[in-house]
Amino acid sequence: MTFHQILHIEFIKLFRRSNILFFFLMIYVLNSPVYRATAAVREQPMMLSSAFFEIVTGSTLAIFGMLLLAIFMVNSIGNEFNEGSYRKSIAAGLKKYSFFYGKLFLILIPTLLIIFWILLTYSLLGIFAYDYSISNLLQGINVIKTLHAGIALYYAGLLGLFFISVFRNRTIGLVFFPFWFVPEFFLTVFSLTGRINIPHDFLPGAAGWQLFTSNGFEPKYLAIVALYSAICIIASFLALRLREEK
Amino acid sequence: MKNTIIDIQSISKRFNKTLALDNVSLRVNRGDVFCLLGPNGSGKTTMINCMLELLRADKGLIKIFDKSTPDIPKQKIGVLLEEDGFFRDLSAEKNLKIACRIKNVDYEVIPWLLEKVSLFGHRKKMVKKLSQGMRKRLAMAYSLIGDPDLLIWDEPYNSLDPTGFKFMRNLIADLHQQGKTFFISTHMLDEVKKTATHIGLIHNGVFQELNTVEQAIKKYGSVEAFYFNHMSPGHSNDML
Numbered sequence: 364m365t366f367h368q369i370l371h372i373e374f375i376k377l378f379r380r381s382n383i384l385f386f387f388l389m390i391y392v393l394n395s396p397v398y399r400a401t402a403a404v405r406e407q408p409m410m411l412s413s414a415f416f417e418i419v420t421g422s423t424l425a426i427f428g429m430l431l432l433a434i435f436m437v438n439s440i441g442n443e444f445n446e447g448s449y450r451k452s453i454a455a456g457l458k459k460y461s462f463f464y465g466k467l468f469l470i471l472i473p474t475l476l477i478i479f480w481i482l483l484t485y486s487l488l489g490i491f492a493y494d495y496s497i498s499n500l501l502q503g504i505n506v507i508k509t510l511h512a513g514i515a516l517y518y519a520g521l522l523g524l525f526f527i528s529v530f531r532n533r534t535i536g537l538v539f540f541p542f543w544f545v546p547e548f549f550l551t552v553f554s555l556t557g558r559i560n561i562p563h564d565f566l567p568g569a570a571g572w573q574l575f576t577s578n579g580f581e582p583k584y585l586a587i588v589a590l591y592s593a594i595c596i597i598a599s600f601l602a603l604r605l606r607e608e609k
Numbered sequence: 610m611k612n613t614i615i616d617i618q619s620i621s622k623r624f625n626k627t628l629a630l631d632n633v634s635l636r637v638n639r640g641d642v643f644c645l646l647g648p649n650g651s652g653k654t655t656m657i658n659c660m661l662e663l664l665r666a667d668k669g670l671i672k673i674f675d676k677s678t679p680d681i682p683k684q685k686i687g688v689l690l691e692e693d694g695f696f697r698d699l700s701a702e703k704n705l706k707i708a709c710r711i712k713n714v715d716y717e718v719i720p721w722l723l724e725k726v727s728l729f730g731h732r733k734k735m736v737k738k739l740s741q742g743m744r745k746r747l748a749m750a751y752s753l754i755g756d757p758d759l760l761i762w763d764e765p766y767n768s769l770d771p772t773g774f775k776f777m778r779n780l781i782a783d784l785h786q787q788g789k790t791f792f793i794s795t796h797m798l799d800e801v802k803k804t805a806t807h808i809g810l811i812h813n814g815v816f817q818e819l820n821t822v823e824q825a826i827k828k829y830g831s832v833e834a835f836y837f838n839h840m841s842p843g844h845s846n847d848m849l
Contacts, residue, residue, distance in 0.1 A: 364713070372710045380698035380735070443696075451694030454661040455751075456683030457711045608663035609624075 364458060369465045372457075377472065381442045385435040385473075392431050392477060395424045396484045404492040412495050412503025417578070419485045420505075420512060425575035428477050428512075429519035429568075430544075435473055436523030437540055440466060441533025450608045459603050467596075470520030478513050507580050515575035518588050521595040522567065528599035531606075544568045567591045612639040613672075614759055614790045615660070620669030622655055622814075629655040630666070633816040635809055639758075642781060642791040644805040646798070646836055652814040653794035654691060657763045660792075661688060673759065684712055687752035689762040693744045697737040701728060701747050704736060705754065712755040722750040727776075741768040749780065759790045766797040778803055802832045810839045 396419045403410065403418045443449040453459065482504070489495040489503065526543075527536040547568045554563035563569050570587040577584060615637040622630040629652050637643045647653045658664040660671055662678050673681045695704045705719045723729040726746040731739060739747065745768055752760055765777060781791065781804045795801060801808060802822065809819040817839045822832065829835040 364711070368710045368713060372707055375699070375703055375707055375710075376696065379696060446697050447690070447692045447694035448696045450663060451688070451690055451751075452707070452711060454663055454683075454688045454690060455708055455711050456686075607665060608658070 364461045366464075369461050370468060373465045373469045376439070376443075377469070379439075379442070382435070382439060385431065385438060388427065388431045388434065389473070389476075392424065392427050393480050395427060396420065396481050397488075399424075400484055400488045400492075404488060410493060412489060412493070412499045413505065414503075415489060415493065415495075416485055416503045416505055416508075419488075420481055420508060422572075422576045424477075424481075425512070425515065425572050428516055429571055429575065431477075432470065432473055432516050432520040433523035433526070433540055434537065436466070436470060436520050437527045437536040438533060439469065440524065440527045441531075441536045444527070444531045445533045453608055460600070463600050463603055466524055470517055470524070474513055474516040474520065477516055478509060481512070482509070505578060508578055511574050511577055511581065511585075514585070514588060515571045518571045518574075518592050518595075521592050521599075522571075525595035525599045528602040531602075613637070614639050614641075614674060615643075615792060616670075616672040617656070617660070618670040618672070620656075620659060620666040620671060622652075622659060622664060622666050629814050630659070631814040632669070633811070633814070634669075635816060635819055637790060637792055637807070639790055640785070640788055641807050642785050642805050643793065643807045643809065644801045645792065645794045645809050645811060646796060646801065647794070647811040648796060648840065651811045653811060654763055655814075656811070657690075657761055657792070657794055660761060661686075684755055685758045687754070687757035687760040689748045689752040689760070689765055691763045691767065693736070693748050695736040695744065695747065695751075698735055700733050700735055701739065702732040704747070705751060708751050708754045714755045718754060722753055725753070725780075726750045742770055742773050745769055745773065746776070749777075753784075757789070759792065760784065761792045763794050765793060766795055766800055774800060798832050798836055808832065808835065810836065812839055 399421050400415070400419050403415060449462070452462065485504070486500055489500050495503070523540065526540050527533070530536045530539060547566045550559070550561060551563040551566060551569045553559045554561050564573060564583070565587060570584055570591065574581060574584040574588050613636050615635070617633060617635050619632050619634050620630055621628070621632055633656060645653050645656065655664065659666045660673065662681060671678050674685055676682055696707070701723070702719060705722065706716060709716055709719065720729060723732050726749055728743060728746055728750065731743060736744060736747070745765070749765070752762065766774065769777060778800065785791065805822050807819065807821050808825055810817040820828070820835070825832060825835040829838055
């Protein structure tokens with residue numbers, strides 16, 4: 364099966380009504396930078412383009428963007444397991460690795476869409492509200508931060524892929540996924556406030572969030588995220604490949 | 610000598626303590642309409658799942674078109690599974706488009722296939738809005754994508770009304786005339802009599818017998834007698 368065929372299959376599946384949950388969250392995620400940017404414009408009539416860029420890519424976007432990606436993957440693949448369409452596709456001749464590559468591509472779509480939207484919001488509001496010149500705009504874009512954000516979003520999608528490949532059930536995946544991150548959130552907060560002493564930076568969700576919200580080059584978080592990404596890719600591929608389709 | 614399309618050699622499959630398939634061997638030749646009979650839970654679906662590489666047989670060999678698992682050429686096989694397995698919130702047409710992409714077939718066949726199963730007028734409807742019978746017909750169209758030489762259909766008669774039965778009968782006859790080979794699992798004995806050229810029977814995971822329909826009738830008196838004789842040997846007359 365060619366790459367083009369795999370892409371086409373994923374593209375047809377993308378516009379399913381069952382992705383409606385994802386689309387609602389997407390509206391929030393896409394509104395979030397616009398809201399923050401317009402609020403900043405109201406409050407501060409003058410601002411450096413780099414500071415404005417920081418505001419557009421605020422930290423709440425990190426949480427909701429990453430949740431969006433993970434929930435989208437769990438929901439989208441979970442549906443295929445639940446309704447038997449995955450099984451039918453495999454019986455019809457779709458190779459499991461083709462299915463897997465398709466999903467790796469699928470994560471890219473919302474990831475790139477969010478990054479594109481952040482850049483578009485920043486550029487348009489920057490030009491119209493602050494009269495930034497093109498060179499000003501370009502100087503304001505923190506390339507490292509943008510790359511980090513993109514990697515963190517893609518990583519969140521991989522976490523979703525991992526969860527659903529292991530559990531193979533949309534409902535369990537959607538329930539279990541937040542249950543994983545709520546304790547992780549509290550552990551991180553307790554660790555940051557000194558109540559407990561754990562290496563919270565190494566928790567999978569926390570590492571992704573730290574990477575998304577970091578401003579400069581963060582090799583430590585990059586390495587942690589790369590390690591977890593590799594684990595997610597290998598584990599989800601094996602979970603798909605080794606399990607029989609009863 | 611006829612070409613062997615399906616060659617199953619001594620396959621066994623166990624699920625925990627249950628032996629679902631016990632050393633099953635059988636052959637299906639080109640142009641046969643082979644019906645695998647057996648009660649619920651006898652191992653029919655397990656055998657089909659092994660043939661389609663959804664399950665791995667614990668031992669034995671499965672060869673289809675002279676290729677063994679995992680290299681079975683699925684482009685040449687049309688599959689109809691017991692559960693419809695469609696993307697429920699995609700239209701009938703889009704489901705077929707996905708199948709076309711999987712099989713690397715042009716979309717041009719879709720209107721023709723939908724016409725063939727009388728669903729062209731419903732092509733834009735989401736699958737979840739279609740009746741069970743319509744979904745079954747859509748599943749038949751799905752299985753015909755790519756003009757496959759072999760059709761593996763698992764319980765195709767389930768959820769069909771009398772019109773659906775007639776439609777299915779005509780479709781099988783039509784495709785059989787074109788030289789297609791069928792492997793159908795079912796327990797609808799009436800339909801088997803009308804459509805099959807060969808019948809086999811599986812019970813408790815053990816393959817009992819393979820015969821042409823004529824030979825089975827000659828030997829046992831009827832297809833029903835063939836079936837019930839293997840289900841409860843010596844008491845087939847009580848069952849009939």
